[in-house]
Amino acid sequence: STQKEIKMSTETERKLGSLLKTTQESGSSGASASAFNDQQDRTSTLGLKRPDSASKLPDSLEKEKFSFALKERQEKLKATESVKALKAFREKLPAFKMKEEFLNSVSQNQVLVVSGETGCGKTTQLPQFILEEEISSLRGADCNIICTQPRRISAISVASRISAERGESIGESVGYQIRLESKRSDQTRLLFCTTGVLLRRLIEDPNLTNVSHLLVDEIHERGMNEDFLLIILRDLLPRRPDLRLILMSATINADMFSTYFGNSPTMHIPGFTFPVAELFLEDVLEKSRYNIKSSDSGNYQGSSRGRRRESESKKDDLTTLFEDIDINSHYKSYSSATRNSLEAWSGAQIDVDLVEATIEHICRLEGGGAILVFLTGWDEISKLLEKINMNNFLGDSSKFLVLPLHGSMPTVNQREIFDRPPPNKRKIVLATNIAESSITIDDVVYVVDCGKAKETSYDALNKVACLLPSWISKASAHQRRGRAGRVQAGVCYRLYPKVIYDAFPQYQLPEIIRTPLQELCLHIKSLQVGSIGSFLAKALQPPDALAVENAIELLKTIGALNDVEELTPLGRHLCTLPVDPNIGKMLLIGAIFQCVNPALTIAAALAYRSPFVLPLNRKEEADEAKRYFAGDSCSDHIALLKAYEGYRDAKRGGNEKDFCWQNFLSPVTLRMMEDMRNQFLDLLSDIGFVDKSKPNAYNQYSYDMEMISAVLCAGLYPNVVQCKRRGKRTAFYTKELGKVDIHPGSVNARVNLFSLPYLVYSEKVKTTSVYIRDSTNISDYALLMFGGNLIPSKTGEGIEMLGGYLHFSASKNILELIQRLRGEVDKLLNKK
Ligand code: CDP
Numbered sequence: 078s079t080q081k082e083i084k085m086s087t088e089t090e091r092k093l094g095s096l097l098k099t100t101q102e103s104g105s106s107g108a109s110a111s112a113f114n115d116q117q118d119r120t121s122t123l124g125l126k127r128p129d130s131a132s133k134l135p136d137s138l139e140k141e142k143f144s145f146a147l148k149e150r151q152e153k154l155k156a157t158e159s160v161k162a163l164k165a166f167r168e169k170l171p172a173f174k175m176k177e178e179f180l181n182s183v184s185q186n187q188v189l190v191v192s193g194e195t196g197c198g199k200t201t202q203l204p205q206f207i208l209e210e211e212i213s214s215l216r217g218a219d220c221n222i223i224c225t226q227p228r229r230i231s232a233i234s235v236a237s238r239i240s241a242e243r244g245e246s247i248g249e250s251v252g253y254q255i256r257l258e259s260k261r262s263d264q265t266r267l268l269f270c271t272t273g274v275l276l277r278r279l280i281e282d283p284n285l286t287n288v289s290h291l292l293v294d295e296i297h298e299r300g301m302n303e304d305f306l307l308i309i310l311r312d313l314l315p316r317r318p319d320l321r322l323i324l325m326s327a328t329i330n331a332d333m334f335s336t337y338f339g340n341s342p343t344m345h346i347p348g349f350t351f352p353v354a355e356l357f358l359e360d361v362l363e364k365s366r367y368n369i370k371s372s373d374s375g376n377y378q379g380s381s382r383g384r385r386r387e388s389e390s391k392k393d394d395l396t397t398l399f400e401d402i403d404i405n406s407h408y409k410s411y412s413s414a415t416r417n418s419l420e421a422w423s424g425a426q427i428d429v430d431l432v433e434a435t436i437e438h439i440c441r442l443e444g445g446g447a448i449l450v451f452l453t454g455w456d457e458i459s460k461l462l463e464k465i466n467m468n469n470f471l472g473d474s475s476k477f478l479v480l481p482l483h484g485s486m487p488t489v490n491q492r493e494i495f496d497r498p499p500p501n502k503r504k505i506v507l508a509t510n511i512a513e514s515s516i517t518i519d520d521v522v523y524v525v526d527c528g529k530a531k532e533t534s535y536d537a538l539n540k541v542a543c544l545l546p547s548w549i550s551k552a553s554a555h556q557r558r559g560r561a562g563r564v565q566a567g568v569c570y571r572l573y574p575k576v577i578y579d580a581f582p583q584y585q586l587p588e589i590i591r592t593p594l595q596e597l598c599l600h601i602k603s604l605q606v607g608s609i610g611s612f613l614a615k616a617l618q619p620p621d622a623l624a625v626e627n628a629i630e631l632l633k634t635i636g637a638l639n640d641v642e643e644l645t646p647l648g649r650h651l652c653t654l655p656v657d658p659n660i661g662k663m664l665l666i667g668a669i670f671q672c673v674n675p676a677l678t679i680a681a682a683l684a685y686r687s688p689f690v691l692p693l694n695r696k697e698e699a700d701e702a703k704r705y706f707a708g709d710s711c712s713d714h715i716a717l718l719k720a721y722e723g724y725r726d727a728k729r730g731g732n733e734k735d736f737c738w739q740n741f742l743s744p745v746t747l748r749m750m751e752d753m754r755n756q757f758l759d760l761l762s763d764i765g766f767v768d769k770s771k772p773n774a775y776n777q778y779s780y781d782m783e784m785i786s787a788v789l790c791a792g793l794y795p796n797v798v799q800c801k802r803r804g805k806r807t808a809f810y811t812k813e814l815g816k817v818d819i820h821p822g823s824v825n826a827r828v829n830l831f832s833l834p835y836l837v838y839s840e841k842v843k844t845t846s847v848y849i850r851d852s853t854n855i856s857d858y859a860l861l862m863f864g865g866n867l868i869p870s871k872t873g874e875g876i877e878m879l880g881g882y883l884h885f886s887a888s889k890n891i892l893e894l895i896q897r898l899r900g901e902v903d904k905l906l907n908k909k
């Protein structure tokens with residue numbers, strides 16, 4: 078490692094005396110991992126271990142020494158080969174020309190808004206400029222720079238890039254911290270973290286003690302966390318006049334942010350790009366029509382798709398390629414879509430064949446260069462991946478390096494995405510909108526834009542969240558096109574007609590006004606910043622009052638807030654669990670009822686994603702596998718629990734790969750779930766809900782299916798539907814929406830009659846109808862026990878829940894018993 082190469086000068090050695098000997102020894106001893114630990118020891122001896130834990134005033138002399146050592150080290154690193162090699166690249170970035178102006182502006186203003194097209198060097202250079210400057214000016218010991226990223230994957234990739242540019246290993250002066258994972262040391266002066274991680278830190282440390290510079294990246298995306306953070310920061314700045322805040326945006330329109338921060342100065346980094354031609358769907362059709370005409374007049378030498386015909390003109394090939402997928406029908410239906418019917422089109426799936434045909438077209442007829450394809454999600458990415466990796470793709474699939482790029486991919490082969498592909502291979506990156514602005518692949522020449530992105534929206538009236546592919550904004554379309562043309566002129570293939578584009582909104586709606594807000598509202602309460610309503614009213618674009626009301630009502634229903642909107646002890650526990658409050662409550666109830674393992678597994682899958690994958694053409698078999706795991710439980714949640722347990726057993730026997738393959742499970746997701754389970758268990762132990770040393774005790778009921786469904790009910794309430802028999806089938810009703818359907822992917826989709834009267838579900842989505850996704854059949858006793866407050870009904874014989882929705886008849890004794898039990902559970906949930 079680079080660290081081993083560094084030997085301190087004799088002068089420093091003298092200055093730092095014996096302390097430095099330790100460092101030098103560590104520098105020459107063994108693996109870099111141990112060197113890394115020794116580094117930590119060194120800094121801790123210097124009194125800088127953790128700024129917040131160093132309650133005794135750090136000795137200013139020690140600080141000075143440390144700053145000096147940091148500078149010395151930085152100078153040495155600059156001389157290493159790896160740093161020199163990347164220097165030229167860095168100096169060509171548009172951000173480099175602005176270095177002085179940027180640093181001046183930062184030192185003179187508390188807030189600065191920087192805009193610049195993606196790839197100009199904002200994320201990798203600006204924080205690095207500050208870092209270098211602080212260290213060179215011998216302020217290293219006091220410098221503590223944090224840069225937030227909306228996504229985990231970009232936090233890691235940027236931290237490792239800057240480390241490489243500095244000639245260090247990741248985790249030395251530059252590190253990262255994301256949920257479940259961090260690489261940092263006491264030496265770390267620049268930390269990349271997800272916005273979520275910083276928001277959690279703010280609960281403990283509302284003044285961001287010791288942070289000298291904070292950079293908030295990708296603010297143009299208007300993610301909920303970023304908008305939320307900006308409200309907090311605007312309040313914090315007067316309390317921390319020495320803190321520097323830098324907001325970074327990829328769109329030129331930075332005025333809104335500047336206004337929000339009292340007209341703070343803005344800075345724009347001009348960038349240079351080559352022209353990018355833009356083709357809409359009809360342009361492709363136009364070519365195709367032209368070609369059909371010319372084929373009539375005898376010029377066309379028609380042949381089947383897949384055959385190589387060097388002699389033919391480009392246009393002829395295009396026709397052949399596209400005729401298979403009947404572009405005429407596409408065009409007809411597309412162009413009949415008017416401005417008004419845009420919404421109706423939103424749900425439509427991407428035509429993977431059309432995308433494939435376009436990729437084929439580029440590969441055959443256009444010049445070299447990487448292709449970047451924008452898709453909406455994992456389903457399409459994997460379908461295309463499969464298609465292109467098939468043996469017969471353009472005669473030889475080995476000529477293509479096809480790389481998926483998806484936000485929640487835990488480990489991506491980072492360098493492969495950024496680097497030039499091996500000679501004779503064409504790089505094709507299949508991405509979601511993550512490649513729109515936070516990740517830049519330099520050698521992209523062709524962009525294929527399907528025009529859509531998966532976007533959540535929230536229907537506050539019906540309290541239903543929708544996650545659907547919908548049309549992107551003009552700003553996004555512009556971003557996507559701009560991904561080409563960084564190294565040479567490029568082409569952007571838009572797989573939708575101009576009329577559709579014209580109807581795109583200018584900007585996407587900020588996330589804060591299209592998502593359910595319960596997790597956010599709970600977070601606001603834990604920050605102790607006053608009432609939720611007045612806090613959110615300070616947002617750049619405040620959310621709908623009804624959405625806020627719904628969130629507060631839900632938090633009251635699950636007992637996280639009391640009647641006057643204060644956090645209950647239960648609410649406080651839920652704040653410490655980094656998941657949706659409902660999932661958090663499931664974990665706590667699982668602990669109380671001693672079935673922790675299933676609760677951990679189900680919570681991990683719900684908080685992350687289902688481990689079941691839907692392979693192309695084998696959906697039937699995949700559904701079958703899922704039903705096998707569910708057995709006769711009538712529960713998707715039990716299915717994923719059993720799948721996880723099967724995986725864990727297979728892993729012990731060393732054959733988890735086969736197991737996953739045979740059962741249509743994603744090993745990557747399962748591994749992530751394992752990590753999350755461990756983290757949840759640690760947190761449950763931290764707040765005193767489990768004793769980690771006694772797994773048998775907290776798992777006493779882990780194989781009791783009735784207990785597990787009761788815990789599910791406790792966690793998922795008020796997500797309940799009632800099953801009503803209609804002849805030989807069952808119909809499902811909810812309080813808000815009336816009749817709903819079971820999602821076809823659920824194990825319950827084929828069940829005609831249910832033995833128990835209710836289903837709890839983890840998610841409902843609105844498409845053509847309202848579907849409940851994963852569900853579990855539960856008894857009325859589970860609901861009596863765990864479902865919201867019991868209110869005696871007006872008739873005096875039953876129990877009403879949630880204003881008359883659920884009506885039970887039960888004997889007085891049973892009701893009394895249940896009341897007592899509920900009281901006990903409440904006490905346990907609210908223990909301090
Ligand atoms: O933040 P912004 O979009 O302005 O640019 P950046 O992420 O700082 O990237 C600047 C340059 O560094 C681009 O040309 C990227 O391709 C390159 N880069 C890289 O090679 N590897 C990374 N992990 C990140 C960026």
Ligand code: MG
Pocket residue numbers: 196199200201294514515
């Ligand atoms: Mg960036």
